[in-house]
């Protein structure tokens with residue numbers, strides 16, 4: 001029975017790691033993948049680059065998803081207190097790894113020749129195997145991803161890792177301000193997924209909204225919308241476009257049922273978007289059979305009401321106005337600058 005391990009920060013996990021882990025898994029009876037983490041050190045690595053801090057729990061989830069059907073692979077997480085790589089105590093780290101594995105280690109895997117003398121010292125009885133020290137198979141490193149940003153190396157990220165980096169753009173506004181068209185067009189331009197307004201789907205099913213929507217419909221709408229958001233984010237290509245969120249649902253609950261719902265407020269506290277686009281009601285009102293507030297003065301009043309609701313929540317949004325072409329142009333520009341940030 002041979003036991004081996006491969007350790008790393010996996011900050012973030014990439015296809016080079018996947019290659020190394022799968023190759024190592026074929027060379028031993030039992031492989032341990034060790035996630036070494038220290039919040040201080042890992043935060044400073046991330047902030048020195050172009051990625052948000054990736055908590056250890058997220059990295060552990062990725063490794064767990066990756067290895068869940070690899071019967072001879074186990075993932076362990078080991079924390080240390082080092083503030084940077086230079087401060088990392090390899091000897092202490094080895095002690096913790098031995099303890100966690102709890103059986104003799106036959107092979108220590110890595111793709112980093114610089115670790116060879118260290119491993120010789122701290123694992124004198126184990127064999128060392130370098131998996132792809134020239135990084136010929138999968139030419140990528142986590143340092144490069146952090147330095148240049150995940151979007152530059154998107155194809156080197158495993159599918160379970162991508163959603164963490166996906167930017168969420170939400171498009172809000174009152175009736176007939178071009179939200180659903182803008183959402184779909186942005187998704188086409190950025191070649192990605194989008195979420196349509198679930199309230200519309202619900203009203204289509206009911207055959208209308210005015211006078212027949214019940215307060216609980218808005219809860220159903222908010223839950224269903226969040227589920228669609230989750231799915232669209234899983235499949236997104238770097239960015240996902242979302243038509244409407246819980247504050248707009250609250251706005252509609254007030255408009256149709258004269259009820260402000262605590263649940264919708266709570267949902268709105270949990271949501272996090274990278275960019276908010278608030279559409280002005282300055283395009284022609286289109287009667288689609290579901291809309292009822294077409295008078296321009298009413299549209300403007302409603303817009304103001306929604307704006308106030310966003311302001312009260314401290315949301316920072318970009319106001320989008322003009323004809324359809326101008327709206328698309330300014331939205332594209334804002335999304336591009338978000339992606340390059």
Ligand SMILES: NC(=O)c1ccc[n+]([C@@H]2O[C@H](COP(=O)([O-])OP(=O)(O)OC[C@H]3O[C@@H](n4cnc5c(N)ncnc54)[C@H](O)[C@@H]3O)[C@@H](O)[C@H]2O)c1
Nearest residue numbers: 007008009010016020036090093094110111112132138140
């Ligand atoms: N104490 C110990 O015994 C021990 C052992 C190993 C690791 N560690 C910890 O892990 C850290 C090392 O993590 P890291 O950030 O250098 O590794 P990492 O998270 O970037 O990579 C993990 C492993 O994958 C390999 N790898 C990376 N890119 C690859 C590619 N493109 N193709 C093939 N293989 C690839 C690396 O060589 C490494 O062996 C150390 O600083 C230490 O904290 C400790």
